[in-house]
Amino acid sequence: MMAPRHKIRTRVNGRIVEREVEPRMLLADFLRHELRLTGTHVGCAHGVCGACTISLDGRTARSCLTFAVQADGAEIETVEALAPDGPLDTIQSAFHEHHALQCGYCTPGFLMSVRQLLREEPDPNEARIRIALAGNLCRCTGYVNIVKAVQTAAKRLREESAEA
Amino acid sequence: MTVDGDHKGYIGRAYPRKEDDRLLRGYGAFIDDLPEPQDTLSLCFVRSYYAHAKIVGIDTSEAEALPGVVAVLTGADFTGMIAPMQADSEKPGYKPTSREAMPVEHVRFVGDAVAVVVAENPYIAEDAAELVEVDLEALPAVVTIEDALAEDAPLLHEEIGDNIPFAASFESEGFQEAFDNAEIVVSDTFRSARLAAVSMEPRGCMASYDRGKEQLTVWSSTQVPHLLRTGLSELLDWPENAIRVVAPDVGGGFGMKAHIYPEEVIASALAKKYAGTVKWIGDRQDDFLTSTHSRDYRYEVAMAVDRNGMIQAVKNRLHVNIGAYACFPYGCSAEAGGGAIYMPGAYRFPHYSFQTSSVLSNTAPVGVYRGVAAPIAHFAAEGLIDRAARKLGMDPVEMRRRNLIQPEDFPFVNVVGIRYDTGSHVECMEKALASIGYEDYRRDQPEGRLSDGKYRGIGVVAITEHTGQGAARYRDRGLHRVPGFDSAFVKIEPRGHVIAYTSHATQGQGHLTAFAQIIAENLGMDPKNVTVIEGDTSLSPYGSGTFASRAAVVGGGAAYRASENVGAKLRRIAGHHMEVAPDDLELVEGAVRVKGVPEMRMTIQEIAAIAYSMESRMLPEGESYGLEATDYYDPPGVSITNAVHAACVTVDAATGRITVERYAVAHDCGRVINPLLVAGQVHGAVAQGLGEALMEGVIYDEEGQILTSQLLDYLLPSAADVPDMKMDHVESPSLDTVGGFKGAGEGGVIGSVPAIVSAVNDALLPLGVFVNKVPMRPDYILNLIESANAAGEEKRKA
Numbered sequence: 021m022m023a024p025r026h027k028i029r030t031r032v033n034g035r036i037v038e039r040e041v042e043p044r045m046l047l048a049d050f051l052r053h054e055l056r057l058t059g060t061h062v063g064c065a066h067g068v069c070g071a072c073t074i075s076l077d078g079r080t081a082r083s084c085l086t087f088a089v090q091a092d093g094a095e096i097e098t099v100e101a102l103a104p105d106g107p108l109d110t111i112q113s114a115f116h117e118h119h120a121l122q123c124g125y126c127t128p129g130f131l132m133s134v135r136q137l138l139r140e141e142p143d144p145n146e147a148r149i150r151i152a153l154a155g156n157l158c159r160c161t162g163y164v165n166i167v168k169a170v171q172t173a174a175k176r177l178r179e180e181s182a183e184a
Numbered sequence: 185m186t187v188d189g190d191h192k193g194y195i196g197r198a199y200p201r202k203e204d205d206r207l208l209r210g211y212g213a214f215i216d217d218l219p220e221p222q223d224t225l226s227l228c229f230v231r232s233y234y235a236h237a238k239i240v241g242i243d244t245s246e247a248e249a250l251p252g253v254v255a256v257l258t259g260a261d262f263t264g265m266i267a268p269m270q271a272d273s274e275k276p277g278y279k280p281t282s283r284e285a286m287p288v289e290h291v292r293f294v295g296d297a298v299a300v301v302v303a304e305n306p307y308i309a310e311d312a313a314e315l316v317e318v319d320l321e322a323l324p325a326v327v328t329i330e331d332a333l334a335e336d337a338p339l340l341h342e343e344i345g346d347n348i349p350f351a352a353s354f355e356s357e358g359f360q361e362a363f364d365n366a367e368i369v370v371s372d373t374f375r376s377a378r379l380a381a382v383s384m385e386p387r388g389c390m391a392s393y394d395r396g397k398e399q400l401t402v403w404s405s406t407q408v409p410h411l412l413r414t415g416l417s418e419l420l421d422w423p424e425n426a427i428r429v430v431a432p433d434v435g436g437g438f439g440m441k442a443h444i445y446p447e448e449v450i451a452s453a454l455a456k457k458y459a460g461t462v463k464w465i466g467d468r469q470d471d472f473l474t475s476t477h478s479r480d481y482r483y484e485v486a487m488a489v490d491r492n493g494m495i496q497a498v499k500n501r502l503h504v505n506i507g508a509y510a511c512f513p514y515g516c517s518a519e520a521g522g523g524a525i526y527m528p529g530a531y532r533f534p535h536y537s538f539q540t541s542s543v544l545s546n547t548a549p550v551g552v553y554r555g556v557a558a559p560i561a562h563f564a565a566e567g568l569i570d571r572a573a574r575k576l577g578m579d580p581v582e583m584r585r586r587n588l589i590q591p592e593d594f595p596f597v598n599v600v601g602i603r604y605d606t607g608s609h610v611e612c613m614e615k616a617l618a619s620i621g622y623e624d625y626r627r628d629q630p631e632g633r634l635s636d637g638k639y640r641g642i643g644v645v646a647i648t649e650h651t652g653q654g655a656a657r658y659r660d661r662g663l664h665r666v667p668g669f670d671s672a673f674v675k676i677e678p679r680g681h682v683i684a685y686t687s688h689a690t691q692g693q694g695h696l697t698a699f700a701q702i703i704a705e706n707l708g709m710d711p712k713n714v715t716v717i718e719g720d721t722s723l724s725p726y727g728s729g730t731f732a733s734r735a736a737v738v739g740g741g742a743a744y745r746a747s748e749n750v751g752a753k754l755r756r757i758a759g760h761h762m763e764v765a766p767d768d769l770e771l772v773e774g775a776v777r778v779k780g781v782p783e784m785r786m787t788i789q790e791i792a793a794i795a796y797s798m799e800s801r802m803l804p805e806g807e808s809y810g811l812e813a814t815d816y817y818d819p820p821g822v823s824i825t826n827a828v829h830a831a832c833v834t835v836d837a838a839t840g841r842i843t844v845e846r847y848a849v850a851h852d853c854g855r856v857i858n859p860l861l862v863a864g865q866v867h868g869a870v871a872q873g874l875g876e877a878l879m880e881g882v883i884y885d886e887e888g889q890i891l892t893s894q895l896l897d898y899l900l901p902s903a904a905d906v907p908d909m910k911m912d913h914v915e916s917p918s919l920d921t922v923g924g925f926k927g928a929g930e931g932g933v934i935g936s937v938p939a940i941v942s943a944v945n946d947a948l949l950p951l952g953v954f955v956n957k958v959p960m961r962p963d964y965i966l967n968l969i970e971s972a973n974a975a976g977e978e979k980r981k982a
Contacts, residue, residue: 044307058217059210061435063384064468068895071384099210112208116200119860122868123692124207125214125384125435146908154902157895159384159436160692161864162871162932163903 028092032057033101041088047081048072050088051098059099059128063157070156073129074098080136099128102135110180111135111173120169122160130156134170142178146171194705195923198860201697202711203690207433214433215388215405216465224390225254227451227464228309230299230316231473232291235327235546235888236338237320239289242299247315252308254458256316258299259288265453267419269446271515275662278517279349281341281544283509285419285446291320292340292508293546294890295473297446302454306465325546325888329482329503332543340508340544349510350517351541352524356599362535363497366488370571371499374564375957377881378480378505380472380892381553382900383691385435387475388465389448391455401428402452405435407442408729409689411665413721415444415513416452427452431719437691438872439552440476442731444512447474472893476551477882480505481523481560487568493576493583497535498565500527504557506542507549513665516542519550521661522650523557527565528598530609530646530826531587536599546888552731554872555930558649559937563958566645566938570945571954580946581613581622581644588613588646595919602650604824606916608852609646612828615850615912616644620830632950638834641947645938646828651853651927652737654819668818670727670734672742674703674750675812678796680774680789682707682714684746687727688739689719693929694861695735699743701857702923706747707754708771709788716743725814733825733927736857741817741922749813757794758786760804823918823926827851829870829935833943840966842878844905844940850912854926862928863911869932870909875901876933877940877958948972 025040032055039054046065051057051074063071065084072084075097103109108116111134121127130153137144137152144152149170150163158166206212230242244256262285272280286297299316303309324338331337332347340347363369389404400422406412409429417424434441447464455462466474484501502523510516524538573583588609589596596604617623625642633639655668674684684703688695700714707714717723727742728734755766758776762769762784769776777785793799795811803809832846849866856862879899883891892898917924941955944965948954951972957964 042307052217056219057210058214059212061214061385062216063386064895066468066894066896069384103209108205108208115208116204119201119694119864121204121207121692122694122864123384123434123436124203124212125433127207128210131208150903150906154904157384157900157902159382159438159872159900160868162867162869162909163906164867164909165864167903167908 026089028089030091030094030096032096033098043087043089045088046084047086047088047091048083051083057098057100061125061128063126069126070133071126071129073132073156075132080133099131102131110176114169114173114176118165118169118172120161120165126156126158130158130166134173138174138177143174194701194711195857197701197858199697199701199711199858200860201694202700203694203696212433214385214435215390215403218390218403218432220463221392221461224461224463225302225304225458226306226309227462228301228306228313229297229447230301230313230318232294232296232298232320234291234320234322235294235325236323237291238323239287239291239298240319240321242319243317244299247301247312250308250312250315252304253312254302256299256301256312259284259286262286262450262453263288266449267421269419269512271510271512273515273517273662274664275517277351278515278662279344281344281349281510283512285449293548294888295548300450302462327545327547327884327886327888329505329543332505332545340546347544348541349544350520352521353539354524354600355537356535359497359535359537363488363499366496367491368572368575369486369488370568370575371486372567372956374483374485374560374567376479376481376560377959379478379553379876379880380882380898381438381440381475381478382898383436383438383440386466386468386471387441387445387447389451390461390463391451392461393455393459395459399426399428400452400455401430402448403430403432404448405441406431407434407437407689407691407731409719409721410687410726411513411729412444412448416449419449420453428722431689434689434691438554439731441691442729443476443551468895469893472882472898473890474548476511477507477548478550478553479560480550481557483523483560483564485564485568487572489572491576493573493578493586495531495533495587498527498533500524500538502538502540504542505545505547505550507545507547509549511549511551514552514663517662518552519557523561525600525602526558526650527561528600529562529565529648530589532589533599547884554869555933558930558934559873559876562645562647562934562938563941566942567945567954567956570942581617584644584646585613602824603821605918605920607824607826608914608916609826611914612826612850612852613646615914616828616830616848619848619850619910619912620832620846622830625832633947634837634950637837639837639947640834641943641945642830642832643939643942643946644828644830645935645942647931647935647938649733649825649927649931649934650822651733651825652819652823652921653732653734654738654821656820657822667728669816670738670742671725671814671816672739672746673725673812673814674743674746676750676788676792678792678798680792682709684714684716684743685724686716686718686739686743687724688730688735690730693735693865694858695739698736698857698861699739702740702743703747706744706751709774733929736925737819737823737921737927738817740857740925741819742815744923745817746813746815749815750811753811754788754791756807757791757804761801762786817922819921821920823854823921825853825926825928825931827931827935829939831939831943833940833947835944835947835965837969840962840969842944842960842965844874844907847907848910849935850914851931852914852916853928854915855917855924856913856915857925859913862913865928866911866932867909869930870936871901871906873933873936874906874940877937877960879959879961881959
């Protein structure tokens with residue numbers, strides 16, 4: 021059952037890491053238990069709930085459906101990269117103001133998905149936001165305030181980029 | 185929001201949460217995020233693959249030979265180590281049954297644990313679990329309510345003689361006469377699917393034993409740390425002072441995590457056995473198989489109404505499928521009892537009769553889940569109001585208006601003796617109708633309800649929510665293992681910082697903010713200077729924990745009283761030194777000052793230094809050192825929250841698919857502590873109710889195999905399924921509770937199930953059909969539409 025380990029080298033939140041891992045180790049487990057980046061959560065391990073969403077080479081990915089060895093040579097960002105210290109980023113602040121999180125378990129996945137959405141579509145309407153976030157499940161908020169937070173964040177990010 | 189004259193404004197303010205920052209940064213610490221001590225052992229449970237079976241043999245040799253496996257244990261290994269989990273009750277009609285944490289001879293549902301692997305890491309533990317050979321001899325299985333009640337049904341727990349561990353009944357005096365004399369009677373049998381709570385974080389626990397100190401620490405994703413500690417002490421026969429339970433960040437619970445589970449007991453026993461740390465993290469399949477399910481009801485209900493639409497009498501015959509075991513520590517009467525008690529909600533029922541029972545089956549145990557029986561009790565009652573109004577040719581909203589509890593009825597005692605101290609049923613009705621635009625909707629509703637291939641309907645329902653139940657209610661319900669009270673310990677430290685510990689545990693409700701607001705208000709300081717800590721039995725005084733919408737009422741009341749006591753001491757010390765009577769002092773902006781003379785003041789830091797003997801001034805004679813108070817709060821009864829929910833739906837005539845297009849709630853949970861948090865509770869619960877109404881359902885086949893064991897099979901509402909919601913807060917402060925608070929956790933789901941159903945009933949009016957089952961999946965709705973069309977066709981031909 022114990023398979024030979026493979027050496028992988030990736031950049032995680034800007035830091036180069038090298039580790040030897042079993043080929044079957046999930047990327048989510050690698051991030052959480054090898055690197056202790058426990059902000060990324062596992063809610064279903066089947067790619068349905070989106071709690072494990074990370075950024076892999078600039079695109080969102082389900083870290084529960086990705087093996088750590090697949091991330092060899094890749095650039096990974098997790099929720100911990102958004103605002104490691106200092107003020108919350110624009111999306112996080114909007115989530116805070118609008119009470120868009122309750123238990124907080126799904127929140128890191130939502131933040132990563134929202135970031136991707138607003139990079140691709142700076143001005144999504146409500147219907148578009150709801151469809152774009154349909155791959156992230158939340159059992160606490162009923163999504164009402166998440167949608168509001170995304171609208172607020174989108175507006176602020178547009179203003180910020182207009183100023184820049 | 186009402187802010188009265190001398191209101192300092194922290195209670196009632198939309199204060200953003202103190203909890204958020206770390207959760208947004210990814211610095212939360214849920215059970216599987218906690219640092220593991222070195223050499224932590226992982227558990228993986230091997231579970232029964234039959235619904236009902238005798239254990240013939242279990243071969244663990246191959247699994248034990250796997251490198252990295254420490255041991256594989258079976259039920260026999262725990263005999264004498266773990267006492268049976270017997271959830272007894274003092275309620276008449278209750279027959280106690282028992283559950284072995286790990287059965288030795290007899291398994292009763294798919295998921296019952298038959299062995300546990302202890303290994304060096306979770307990957308190896310899972311590999312080894314696959315290698316355990318379990319030989320089971322299948323027994324006939326009972327799956328549905330009908331199976332359980334059949335004359336020759338196999339018995340789940342032979343010692344009780346049947347499959348009915350709880351039954352109760354009630355009939356108001358003069359019921360039969362009132363029922364018989366009413367002009368019309370409407371009736372139906374209402375069914376609801378079995379649900380899973382599906383907190384996004386599955387269950388898990390970690391237990392660590394300190395061999396030298398003989399102390400066990402258990403971190404668990406639980407809603408009830410104190411009850412878990414008492415339960416572990418009882419089941420393991422260890423002293424309570426050798427056990428500490430900590431609930432870390434908990435990723436949702438909804439009642440499901442308010443039970444004590446075999447995995448928590450087994451992990452604790454194994455931590456001691458191996459004198460180390462043992463960890464079990466359930467995956468989603470464990471969760472669907474073994475975490476408590478809910479609902480799974482059959483309500484046979486008849487409503488007798490006079491020609492003016494006034495409800496005269498309601499007859500409720502209720503069965504609840506409670507699964508294979510009574511839950512620990514509550515037992516199995518909550519659902520059946522609740523379904524009976526909750527039905528007379530927002531309307532005046534002069535007469536009522538119920539017969540209710542819990543039935544056992546070879547399915548996962550059913551426990552409390554957000555709303556308990558109320559969503560379906562109201563689905564049945566509101567469904568009958570829809571039918572009666574149709575029969576009488578009356579607008580369904582008009583019939584509801586006539587039957588609502590009126591402002592002059594308060595304090596109102598309903599037919600089963602529940603007291604409503606205050607409420608706003610009529611005001612909420614008018615607000616919700618305005619918010620959803622009822623009159624305009626009716627005016628614009630298409631002829632025959634059908635346009636663009638979609639039937640269009642609106643539903644408006646009035647509900648109540650039983651919140652903040654105290655000791656008296658739990659005694660009355662026979663649940664002697666639920667204390668009913670909660671507690672708070674509020675302390676000002678020597679340098680003036682405030683810290684408070686409460687007996688609650690939060691799963692996302694925002695307690696750390698809400699309780700800080702209450703304490704801040706009573707101590708006259710900013711909530712940002714108040715730190716609230718929950719979930720650790722070694723820090724907080726005893727209490728019941730967080731379930732049944734009790735935190736705001738009971739924990740809020742305890743925090744209110746404890747902080748008032750600390751405030752009184754601040755005033756006594758300051759009064760002594762300022763030579764002013766304490767009653768002439770007020771706590772404002774971090775200081776105690778003379779009313780009307782704001783420049784005469786002492787800061788809280790100054791007073792704290794005196795209280796801790798850290799400056800030259802002395803405490804008044806007879807005053808003890810320190811600045812702290814512990815207080816308990818036990819509300820006198822139950823706080824009744826009320827709401828009106830309104831939904832607009834479309835029903836696709838070709839596919840049967842229902843879409844909820846608009847939604848409005850007018851909600852009254854008494855004095856609001858934080859409107860952001862209340863709205864969040866309602867939004868989330870409405871979405872859960874939408875899932876219950878439209879899609880969710882655990883499915884067992886006729887042999888008791890579970891067919892929905894992943895989120896791929898069990899549909900949850902996504903952002904694309906849930907509409908925006910309009911919300912009105914009405915505040916009728918409770919007269920019976922400290923602070924005037926009522927609970928808000930469950931009303932959303934209680935209202936949204938019947939509201940969405942009622943809207944579908946309205947949409948399908950031209951077909952003359954009514955919904956009597958949830959979820960209303962497309963196949964069910966399409967079948968209703970097609971049968972109605974076929975019947976219409978027959979009629980035309982005839």
